[in-house]
Every structure is written in C-alpha cells, then in structure tokens.
Amino acid sequence: MKKDQDKDIVRPYVVDGIEEYDNPLPSWWVGLFWGTIVFGLGYLLWFHVMKKPGLDAELTAQRQAFEEQKQALQAANGGADSLEQRLKDPKAVAEGKAIFATNCAACHGQLGEGSIGPNLTDDFWIHGGGPDAIVATVTNGVPAKGMIAWESTLGVQNIEKVVAYVLSLKGSNPPNAKAPQGDEYKD
C-alpha cells in the first residue's frame, strides 16, 4: 500500500513560509462536482425546456382534489337526520364548545357575550338567525364586516358542531353582554 505522503509534490512557490502540495483531486469530490451539475442541467431541461408539470400544475391538482373531497364530505354529511336534528345533538353541542373556545371566543367572547364580534346569545342576528343562515355565515364569512370564512379551516362537520353550540347559548344572558345588533329572529 502506497502512503499518501509519497505522492505529495511541493510546489516551488513559497510565500511567508507557506508551502503547497499539488495533490490530485479526490475522485469522489470530482464525481460530486459533475454529478450535481448534470443533475441541475437535467432538472432545468425537464421542467423548463420540456415543460413538464411544475408548481402551477401541482397547485391546480391539489385544489381539484380538495374540492372533490369537500363535495364528497358534504354529500355524505348527516345521513338521514335533518340539519335541525343534527344541531340538537348533545354530542355535537359538547364538541362545538371546544371548537368555539379555540376559534371563536377571541372575538365573540368565551360565553358568546360578544366583544369585537356581536353577541351570540340574544335574539338579534345581523345576517339571519335561522340554522341555515348561521351555518352559511360561518361557512362563507362576511368579509366586509371582518367575519372569517371558516369553511376551509373547520370543515362542514365542525361548522355544524360549533353552530349547534352557538344555538345552545340562546337566552343564556351572560355577564357583560354586548348590546343587540341586527334584526330580531323568532323560531
């Protein structure tokens, strides 16, 4: 076996006492050098000369897949029960409470008494107080008033649960309730 040192050739240039060997490049280094360059050329050719689908196409496919999944979930939602029945399910109300605390309480108050957003415990509703209207308001939001569209964040089922909880608050008269806003709604 030949020692590394045997190959070392010192160059004639010596500056401030520093010498240099002229050792050959490690072959794995040369491989890495050219390998990454060849990969790069191939990558650019594939995506930008042959125009294979890139980030745009990826995003479009993701959007489509999400829409399809959403529609399938909507179609399957609830089964035989009507919306009114589903909103009265005690289990939905209980789960809706947790969702409300995480997502809604910052603006509507921990007890739904209203703060930045309106009071949710009285009989007055700005965008309609029927179950369908409330579900629609939460789903699509009211951009002009700063109500977020929660559809893609919470999903169909969680929106129903949180609406179930909100409806259960009706007439709870929490302390520090915000003054009524909107029109009176009666069942």
Place this chain on the structure above:
Amino acid sequence: MGQEHTTWITYDDRTAARFLWATILWGIVGMLVGAWAALELAYWPANAGQAWMTFGRIRPIHTDAMIFAFSGNAFFAGLYYSLQRLCKTRMWSDALSQLHYWGWQAIIAATAITLALGYTQGKEYAEMEFGIDIAITLVWVLMTVNVFATIAIRRVKHLYVAIWFYIASILTIAMLHVVNNLAIPVGLFKSYSIFGGVQDALVQWWYGHNAVGFLLTTPFLGMMYYFLPKAVQKPVYSYRLSILHFWSLIFIYIWAGPHHLLYTSLPEWAQSLGMVFSLALIAPSWGGMINGLLTMRGAWGRVRQEPILKFFVLALTFYGMATLEGPLLSIKSLNLLSHYTDWTIAHVHGGALGWLGGMVFAVAYYMVPKLWGRPLYSQKLANIHFWIATIGILLYVCSMWAAGLTEGLMWMATTSDGLLKYPQFIESVLAVKPLFWVRLVGGTLYLLGTVLCLYNLVRTTAGAEVRDERVMIQEDQHIPAKTMHERLEGRAMALAVFALLAVIIGGVVEFVPAFLMETKVPTVTSVRPYTPLELEGRDLYIREGCYNCHSQTVRMYHKEELRYGPASQAHEFVYDHPFQWGSKRTGPDLHREGGRYPDMWHYKHMLDPRSTSPGSIMPAYPWLLEARVDREMLTAKVGAMKALGVPYDADTLKDPKKSYGDQAIQIVGRLAQDGVIVSSDSELIALIAYLQSLGKLETKSTLGANNP
C-alpha cells in the same frame, strides 16, 4: 542573478490588532443583543415596554452586528495581518488604514443607534438607511484602494490563494451593496428602494444570500488558507483543488439567491435556477473543507492540546455541515417544509457560531501572541472556551432543528377530511416555546465563552504593546509560470477582472428576464396603489420591523391556501417598495390579512395581542396609539413613489393630506361605534389601514388563479 537585494520592512500590525479588539468587543455586544432577542421570544415582556427594545427592532441590530461588526472586523483583522505578509510589504497607506478602521467602527455604532430608533430600509441585512449606506460605500472604496495599492507594490509576484479570495470578496460585496441599496431618499432618515415587489425580492435575496457568501464565507476561506497552514506548520493539501473550488465557488454562489423564494410568485425558472445552483454548490464548498482538513494530516495529535487547532476543526466541520444542509434545504420539496421555520435559524447559527465563530477564535488565539510577542495567558481557559462554545452550539442548533421540524410538520398537518389539523397558528408557537428557552441557554453559553476569550486575550496583552513586526525581505525569486493559472496569479488586475466577471454573470442572467417581466404583469389596470394613509401605515410596519416575524406571501401550495387564503400573485406586490415577504414566520403570514378581522380586532390586538390571540408572544405596541403621524411628510412620500412609477392621481399628489384624513376618519368612526375614541392622527390608525389593505389592492380580482 548574482546580486542579492535585501530590504528591511516594518508591517503595520497595530491596525490588525485594533480590528481584532473590535471583533471581540462588537461580537460580545452583538451576541448579547441576540441573546436578548431570544429571551423576548421565550418571554415577551422582556422588551420592558420599550419600543427600541422590541424584537422587531433588535433582531436587525443582532444580525447586522454579527455580519458587519463581528465578521467584518474579523475579516479586516485577518486581511491586514496576512496581506502584508503575503505581499511582503507594509500596507500602501497608513492613513487609509486608519480611516478604514475608524470609519467602519463609526458605521457600526451609527447602525446600532439608528436601527434602535426605527430608521430602517426594511431589507434584511441591509437595514441601515441610505446615509449609512453611502458611508459604507465610501469606507469600502478607501479600503479597496488601500488593498489594491498594497497588492500593486508587492514584492512577491505570485499571488497566494488567500489573496484571490480577498479580491473576490471585496469586489463582490461592493457590487451587492451598491445595487441592493439603490433607493430614493425621502428626508434625511427615510428612503424607498427603487426596486419593487418580485424584482425587489430577487435583488434582495441575491444580496442576502451572497452577503453570506462573500462576507461570511470567502473572506474566511482566504483566512483559512493563510492561518491554518501557519498554525499546523504543514503545506496546504492541494493547490489544484484550491483553484477549482475558488472559481467554481464564486461563480456558482451568485446564482443561488432565489432558493430563498421557492414556492413564491417569483417566476418558476428563477426558482429552479436557485435550487440547482445551490446543489451544485456542495462540491465547491466541500473543496474548501477538505483542503483544510487534509492540510491537518499529521497534526491531529496536536488538536488535543492546542485550542487553535480545535477551533479550526470546529469551523471546518460546521462549514461542511452547513454547506450540505443549505443545498438540501434548497430542494423545493424540502424547502416547503423547512422555510419560514426555525430550521432556517438552526442553519444560519450552525454556520455563524460554528464556522465563523470557530474561524474568528482560531485566528484570534493565533494572532494575539504573535502581535504582542507573548504566549497566550491560559491555554486551559482557551480549551474551556472551546468546550463551552461547542456545547452552546449543539444546544442552539439541535433545539432549533426540533422547533423547525415541529413548526413545519404542524403547519402542513391535515386531518382525514383534508383540513388543517392545527388551523390556529398559535398552536405551533405554543408547541415550540419550551425550545426557545433551550436555545437561549445555548446562545448564552456561547456568549460566555466569548467573554472568557476576551478575558484571556486581555490578560495576555496586559502591560504589553503591539510590536510592529520588522522583517528582512529578500528579493523575490523569479520562478517562470508554467500554466495559465500561474500566469494569472502573477497579474492581480487580470485576476480581479476575471473574478468580477465570474460574479456578475449569475446576477445578469437572473435579473434581466425578471425585470423585463414587469411589462407582462397586469399592473395599472388591476392593482391600485396604497393610499397615503396605507403608505404611512406601511412605513410604520417597516419601522417596527414586523417583517422579522411575519411573512407577506402565501406560497403556491394548497395547504398554505387553506391556512391563509389564495396564493399570492406577482402583480399584487408591484407597488411594494421595498417588498415585505420576510424570511421567518414566528407569527402567521399577513398577505391575506386585509378584511380578515374588523378594525376593532386590530386595535385590541396591537394594544394587547393576548386579548385576541391567547398565548401570543407578540409584543404590545401601546406607543402607536399615542404617537402622531407627521402629515407634512406625505407629499414627499407619494412624490417619491410616483417617481418610482406608482400611478398616483393628480389630486393625491397635490394634497395627500386630504385623502389621508378622509380615510382615517372612516376607521376612527368604525372604532367609535365599538366604543373607543382614537385620534385620526394616531399612528395606530395608519397601521390598521395598511393591515386592512393587505391582499386587497386588486381592483379586478384574479385570486385563486395561477401565476402566469
């Protein structure tokens, strides 16, 4: 032939010594600010309710101090020490050396003060306002003249590899600094970047990435080629490797900037260039590492005793690690997970604390005994410094890796229904908060190590003076050049020109098509400019450094859209001088913030973030409510924007105060309905107006469409 000429010369070692002290002292200041910033992330009240101490103000002080003060001064210390010895001549002009030293320190002090006061360009690592930028340019020119004149009067024809790296660094930094800081002044302490939106993003990260390349990497590679063989007293491993890795490194580095902009509205071809050139950078970077490590062949036994060698090994190891990690993080699919998370923070600190710090301390422990002609006060203390620093780095980097992975995975996690598993951003913040404490411990240990170093150096030099070394020089032996490159090594100007060409090409190829793109972007017809009130709010957003924690671009990925709203498009940013995409999401992205919440939400949130976002680590901004906007500046501001091509109408240009008042009064009215009375001149009103305009500038919506 025959007659041997000998001359006595005296090196200027006092300048190198001064720069070395400045390195350590500013380093301690910069690290202290960094540790304080880390504390504020773990414990938000640490800003003591002071505007100048908030994270958004001190994070740029930390980064700019580490880049320009710690690394900059260290480079100059190494440059002045080694260049004279490699050229066998004293620096060309002592006066220029002095001006360079004092000018640079004044620039650093001015930067720290103005940034604390909120005077900032809002471009990362280029925050200092235009006055300081001009001073940097002048001092840089003085230094460049001195360095090139010194090279011109050298007594050694052959330019050693260290000098190639110095030349490339000095020229490239000059180019990056001047181009990226081009701006139109508005008053003494305010300016707007001439670049806007996507183009500004491209220029900024061309600068940001290569500031790392040519201020934190190439100068220190040059220093490695001088100080490492001196310290180990062994020849450099491979001259051939140094040629190849030098030219490939400087040529390829410049192209890689767009890897900071993957999945944004930057044209995809530019993103791809950023990615593939980053991968091609692995071998050139590792060329430096192996040339360093293999130069130490036969000296490994001495690493046990000698702290200098320990720090070289630390530096080279972390250099190798960071230059592999960086390219891997530039792969689009991995970047999707890592970008905007603390993984980036782990990456830069591996480089800064390991590579840079390692090099600086190795060089400091080498130079000080030489400069003062005394042995180091305590080898033991230096070894302790090494171990404290190493433990500090490991704690820092590992905690931030864990935090980055946690954030990336939580942001992307979905339920079986395809919805976000953690829709509230705050959930990821609370998950990584304990790791912020671990990072603080790691960073503090590293700082302590640096203080130990200072103590050791002070004790070493106490009572002694720097001795300017006097040496006898024999005339350079003429060795005929055999290869092309050897001929080039004898001709400094030609080498400088080739190096400049190598670093210009990448920028030109990326900029020209991206700037021509502007004509294709549907601008005037579908995007409106910021109103004077919103523009003022934008200036406040920049002043408070909001971009240090909030990005403003929704990436082209569906899970991003689920969290924030439709992916951002290039033309939406066309009037953003400068762009504000940021590089880290300590808080959520804000590009779709406009209209998301009512004005009252923002009012409450700015005064007490925890009232609207329980658990938030954002500082409160009560001074915005009290402070009044100076409306007299508005005419100059919209005028400057108009000069940059923003299509303001004649009425706005003539009387921006009217538009300002009309819009402010609407917000004041809505807040009054919710029960709070705020002056229409309050800075808070302007900031709310700006936040409500984000993502809402399109007059003809194309949201949800793809980028062209």
